[in-house]
Amino acid sequence: MKIAISACLLGDNVRYDGSNKKNNEIIKLLANHEYIKICPEILSGFKIPHEALERKNDKVYTKSHKDVTAKLNKGSAKALKLIEGCDIAILKSKSPSCGYKKIYDGTFSNTLIDGNGIFTDMCIKNGIEIYTENDLEILNELLK
């Protein structure tokens, strides 16, 4: 099984604020598997640190309300190309790029709504199964 993974879950300091979301359990699970790490925001040309982003409907905005949808779409398409042939993607929850099922609502008020990140939607459209760091139980079974 070929796996795509959000770079921040592997400990890369690629989040908007220069931090990561290293997840040791996922790293352990990946030990005997082929995987490709990607960060759609880095591939979109965002520098670190950069302003926080949130998705609102089909658009993505910075906290100061700059529309960065085209930029993020371009980088997400690049990321999708890089992970061609992957069966599953393990993505960072709640991100406007990588989030799955729940994302922030675009008001920068810490409010979650149903929805996916821009990159996640592209993966789903291309038949890639999505998991997040919150699916450890399922991933344990899948990758054992």
Ligand code: SF4
């Ligand atoms: S775009 Fe995805 S991989 Fe990059 S920092 Fe955000 S959640 Fe992590």
